[in-house]
Amino acid sequence: xxxxxxxxxxxxxxxxxxxxxxxSLLLLLAFIKIIFGDTSSKLNVDTEKITIREVxxxxxxxxxxxxxxxxxxxxxxxxAIEGGRVEELLIDEGNMVQKGDVILRLSNTNLLLxxxxxxxxxxxxxxxxxxxxxxxxxxxxxxETRILDLQYQLLQLKRTVEQNNLLIKGNHISKEExxxxxxxxxxxxxxxxxxxxxxxxxxxxxxxxxxxxxxSIRRMQKNLELVSDRLENLYIKAPVNGELASxxxxxxxxxxxxxxxxxxxxxxxxxxxxxxxxxYIARINRGLKGDFAFAGNNHHLIITKVYPEVRNGTFTVDMxxxxxxxxxxxxxxxxxxRLELGATEDALLLPKGGFYQSTGGQWVYVLAESGNQAVKxxxxxxxxxxxxxEVIEGLQQGEKVIISNYDNFGNMDxxxxxxxx
Numbered sequence: 302x303x304x305x306x307x308x309x310x311x312x313x314x315x316x317x318x319x320x321x322x323x324x325s326l327l328l329l330l331a332f333i334k335i336i337f338g339d340t341s342s343k344l345n346v347d348t349e350k351i352t353i354r355e356v357x358x359x360x361x362x363x364x365x366x367x368x369x370x371x372x373x374x375x376x377x378x379x380x381a382i383e384g385g386r387v388e389e390l391l392i393d394e395g396n397m398v399q400k401g402d403v404i405l406r407l408s409n410t411n412l413l414l415x416x417x418x419x420x421x422x423x424x425x426x427x428x429x430x431x432x433x434x435x436x437x438x439x440x441x442x443x444x445e446t447r448i449l450d451l452q453y454q455l456l457q458l459k460r461t462v463e464q465n466n467l468l469i470k471g472n473h474i475s476k477e478e479x480x481x482x483x484x485x486x487x488x489x490x491x492x493x494x495x496x497x498x499x500x501x502x503x504x505x506x507x508x509x510x511x512x513x514x515x516x517s518i519r520r521m522q523k524n525l526e527l528v529s530d531r532l533e534n535l536y537i538k539a540p541v542n543g544e545l546a547s548x549x550x551x552x553x554x555x556x557x558x559x560x561x562x563x564x565x566x567x568x569x570x571x572x573x574x575x576x577x578x579x580x581y582i583a584r585i586n587r588g589l590k591g592d593f594a595f596a597g598n599n600h601h602l603i604i605t606k607v608y609p610e611v612r613n614g615t616f617t618v619d620m621x622x623x624x625x626x627x628x629x630x631x632x633x634x635x636x637x638x639r640l641e642l643g644a645t646e647d648a649l650l651l652p653k654g655g656f657y658q659s660t661g662g663q664w665v666y667v668l669a670e671s672g673n674q675a676v677k678x679x680x681x682x683x684x685x686x687x688x689x690x691e692v693i694e695g696l697q698q699g700e701k702v703i704i705s706n707y708d709n710f711g712n713m714d715x716x717x718x719x720x721x722x
Contacts, residue, residue: 344713346675348720352705353668354652358698361650363643365581366687369573369593369602369620371634373566377541383534384558385409387550394548398539398565404548407535407556416528423521430514437507444500451493458486543567571630573602573620575638579611584642591620591640600624602638649696650689651682654704662690666716668701675703675716 385407392404461482468474539545548563550556577585589604602620609616620638656665662682666675680695696702703716710716 342713343715343717344710345719346710346716348718350705351703351718352654353701354654354704356692356696356698356700356702357650358647359650360645361648361684361689361691362641362645362686363684364591364639364641364686365577367575367577367591367638367640369575369636369638371571371630371632371636372574373543373546373568373632374570374572374621375567376546377543377565377567379404379537379540379562379564381407381537381556381558381560381562383407383409383412383531384556384560385412385535387552387554387556390548390550390552392545392548394545394563396545397543398545399542400539402539403536404539404545404563405537405550407537409535412528412531412535416525416532419521419525419528423518423525426514426518426521430511430518433514434511437503437511440503441500441507444496444503448493448496448500451489451496455486455489455493458482458489462486537562539565541565541567566632571622571626571632572605573636573638575618575620575640576615577618577640579614579616581642582609582611582616585616585618589641590623591638593636593638595636596627596629598627600627648683649692649698651692651696651702652689652704653685653687655706656702656704657682657690659707659710665696666703666707666710667696668703668718672701673718675718677714 386409387405388408389406390404391406392398392402398404465474465479465482469476469479543565546564546566550562556562585604585607587604587607591602591604592599593602594600600622601624603623604618605621606619607616608618651665662680664677664679667678668675678695681693683691683693685691
């Protein structure tokens with residue numbers, strides 16, 4: 302009985318095995334989370350502090366918005382053709398002028414002295430020419446008188462020779478006397494011939510010298526006229542009708558040759574001087590159109606001139622009106638111009654926002670379908686206008702994107718969106 306009543310002890314699992322199993326399970330779960338879990342960086346963001354917009358497929362209008370300033374259609378510059386001291390201002394800037402109106406008067410003592418010297422030189426040349434003409438005329442008279450004398454002597458000698466021909470036959474004169482008369486006759490013939498040749502040469506020289514002197518005097522007189530005309534340049538006149546927009550000199554100021562005195566605006570029409578960001582310089586050409594709203598109406602423009610020089614990140618174009626010019630417009634007014642760069646096309650569009658300054662348009666935060674988080678995604682942006690970016694890759698129609706500034710998000714992979722209410 303004693304053997305049958307012996308108590309059987311139950312064997313149990315050691316508690317240490319429970320601890321080992323629990324710890325192993327926890328390690329396994331941690332390992333699985335590390336391998337298969339979400340390890341991306343996250344940031345909690347208040348939805349009231351961000352702007353969310355939807356990607357749409359719509360008409361892309363290829364235009365930019367630029368500032369234009371009203372300018373006269375043409376500006377005429379007033380430059381000093383002749384230097385001098387400002388003696389009188391006859392018209393103030395801002396007033397209308399007519400072509401030929403004297404705007405200001407200069408004085409130039411050196412110019413007056415130069416004109417006086419030229420006048421004296423011309424006067425001396427004219428007097429010298431007159432003296433030369435008189436001398437040449439006297440020489441001509443002397444030559445003609447000498448020819449007449451020789452002709453008369455030749456006539457007398459000819460009669461003597463004819464008489465001697467008769468007398469020598471009757472031995473009434475000696476042979477020596479006969480030969481002497483013949484020699485005198487022949488000598489006079491030669492002298493007359495030489496005198497005639499000299500007269501011809503002198504006449505040619507006389508005419509040539511007089512022509513040369515007269516031509517020299519004409520040139521000096523022409524120079525004198527040109528120098529005298531410079532006196533007119535001391536009167537600065539309006540070359541066209543218009544508005545005297547600016548006048549730089551003051552009374553008593555010395556103005557140098559070629560210096561800018563002022564400008565005249567031709568007010569027959571107006572144009573818009575437009576500053577454009579250098580980013581668009583390759584796409585801007587003559588003939589592009591634009592428009593702007595003014596005084597309740599829309600006014601149309603066209604680019605007529607492109608200035609390729611870039612200054613401070615911008616370049617300039619001139620745009621002229623193709624529609625009626627508003628009567629209320631004034632020089633110096635500014636307007637926001639919608640400048641068309643190309644035709645309207647269908648495209649995937651993302652509204653513009655501050656994210657571009659943070660990412661350069663290379664990536665954005667796209668909302669998940671649940672709407673409670675946004676994930677970082679790379680995209681590619683093409684053209685842009687003042688309202689939209691053209692999306693080339695990375696987004697689909699209907700997706701929602703955070704378009705506000707990303708500077709406070711760092712470089713997080715995900716944004717956890719929470720409502721502050």
